[in-house]
Amino acid sequence: MKNTEKYLQKNVLVLGLAKSGSAAANLLHELGANVTVNDQKPIEENEAAKALQQIGIKVVCGGHPIEILDDHFDVIVKxxxxxxxxxxxxxxxxxxxxxxxxxxxxxxxxxxxxxGITGSNGKTTTTTLLYEFLEKGNRNPLIAGNIGTVACEVAKEATKNNIIVTELSSFQLMGIEKFRPKIGIVLNIFDAHLDYHGTKENYVNAKGQLLVNQEETDYSVINADDLEVMNLGNKSKAKRVLFSTKRILEEGVYVKDNFIYYNQEPVILIDDIALPGKHNLENIMAAISAAKLIGVSNNAIRQVLTIFTGVKHRLQFVDTINGRKFYNDSKATNILATQKAITAFNQSIILLAGGLDRGNEFDDLIPELKSVKSLIIFGQTAPKLERAGRLAGIDSIKYVDNVEHAVKVAYDHxxxxxxxxxxxxxxxxxxxKTFEERGDIFIHAVHKLK
Structure with a gap:
């Protein structure tokens, strides 16, 4: 950890706990800051706040009172x-x-x-895959951010011999000042989290924060097939490294003769890749781009790609029961992710879908739904999904109470x-509470069928 007096005797408010807030509060306390923690959950139910209180950190729980700002904070960690x-x-x-x-x-x-890795979809798969490439290539990687351990806990233990691979959301990137990744990867941009950001422009700008502090000695890995990602890349001072599933590039990562190439050099035959789904080619190519920049060999990359089958809740194969294959893609929390999941298969699909209503319709999903055999729907969005399913020509649409019920009904049909x-x-x-909980319930329900 760098020796820093930046926060010594500074008044710092940590707003919101969970894992990242608790880690930030502990670190700031260690750095000599006067830390106040403010969390929505009442102190009686808040074990994290109690633990911080025991080491002398001031805790205010049960709401976010504006009056707390009268303590004249130098910075807020949100x-x-x-x-x-x-x-x-x-x-x-x-x-x-x-x-x-x-x-x-x-x-x-x-x-x-x-x-730093961001994008609307594919972040976790790309982050995990890149970590595996670097690990196999003996590059001493650590993994942090939305996946793995909280970043500031990882950073405390990291040395100059390590490299920290981080999955980053638009929410996190809105709160940076000097954060500068040696390699910034932007996978794709799609309408998402508009309830938080208000407009797509705000959302795109938040994603672009990943690249704003980069210098000429850094690299930005950019999806050449996504115009908005390309526009973000054009604004970066870093050297661009492009990847494309649709066209052959003079430099970068691309597909030719059923091989993935890096700078005119074949890396792996696509048929040898264990990870399913055409959409995962983008994630694989982005991870290859970064790994090659750090000097990982093609052999190490091939060793990973021939056995890596995916991340839990991301198009995860669960089981085969009486000839039916079950896949858990609970991480598909937006339309684009589900579009990509559906197009990953050539077999007939029974789709289980539904959840929180964020105000959008599902018209963009209709082209993919035309290849769905049966639609099992649940949650707040079930009526909207039924409408889209009818417009797609699906005859078999079933309402269910929850994911567990959906598994039984899907199997029966x-x-x-x-x-x-x-x-x-x-x-x-x-x-x-989380997409992980939803996915775990799906897995458990599948295993119960046996």
């Missing part, structure tokens, strides 16, 4: 999920109090370089050779 429309944050902005997220704090203390796919196209929060 939980990424708390929107900037929160009255306390609105007042803080009016008072010109800097607001950062925990990833900025991690960067400030880290001796190791960062690789399936035939040998079918794929039964949980790919909800919606967030989980109307019925489940």
């Amino acid at each position: 939980n990424p999920g708390i929107p900037y429309t929160n009255p306390l944050l609105v007042r803080a902005i009016e008072r010109d109090i800097p607001i950062i997220t925990e990833i900025e704090l991690a960067f400030q203390i880290s001796e190791a370089d960062f690789i 399936s035939s040998e050779g079918d794929v039964i796919l949980l790919s909800p196209a919606c967030a989980s929060w109307d019925q489940y």
Whole structure:
């Protein structure tokens, strides 16, 4: 960890706990800051807040009172999920109090370089795959961010010999000041989290924060098939490295003669890749781009790709029961992710979908739904999905109460050779705390069928 006196005797407010808030509060306390923690959950139910209180950190729980700002904070470290429309944050902005997220704090203390990965879809798969490439290539990677350990905890232990691979959301990237990844990867841009950002322009700008502090000695890995990603890349000072599934490039990563190439050099035959789904080619190519920049050999990359079958809840194969294959894609919390999941299969599909209603319709999903045999729907968005399914010409549409019920109904309406796919196209929060909980319930329900 870098020796820094940046926060010594500074008044710092940590807004919102969960894992990142607790880690940030502990680190700031260690750095000599006067830390106050403010969390929505009442102290009686808040074990994390109690633990911080025991080491002498001031804790205010049960709401976000604006009066707390009277303590004259030098900086606020904000939980990424708390929107900037929160009255306390609105007042803080009016008072010109800097607001950062925990990833900025991690960067400030880290001796190791960062690789930052963002995009609307594919972040977790790309992050995990790149970590595996670097591990196989003996490059001493660490993994952090939305996947793995909180970034500032990883950064505390990292040395100059490490490289920190981080999955980063638009929420996290809005709260950076100097965060500068040695390699920044932008996978794709799709309408997402508009309830948080307000407009797509705001969302795109938040994603672009990944690249804004990069210099000429850094690299930005850019999806050449996504115009908005290309526009973000054009604004970066870093050297661009392009990848494309659609055209052959003079430099970068591309497909030719059923091989993935890097700079005119064949890396792996596509048929040898274990990870299913055409959409995963983008994730694979992005990860290859970064791995090659760091000097990982083609042999190490091939060793990983021939055995890596995916990440839990991301088009995860669960089981085969009486000729029906079950896949858990609970991480598909938007339409684009479900579009990609459906197009990953040539078999007939029974789709399990539904969840939190964020106000959008599902018309963009209709072309893919035309290849779906049966639609099993649940949650707040079930009526909207039924409408889209009818417009797609699906005759078999069934309402169910939840994911567990959906598995039984899907199996009862399936035939040998079918794929039964949980790919909800919606967030989980109307019925489940997380997409992981939703996916775990699906897995358990599949195993119960046996």
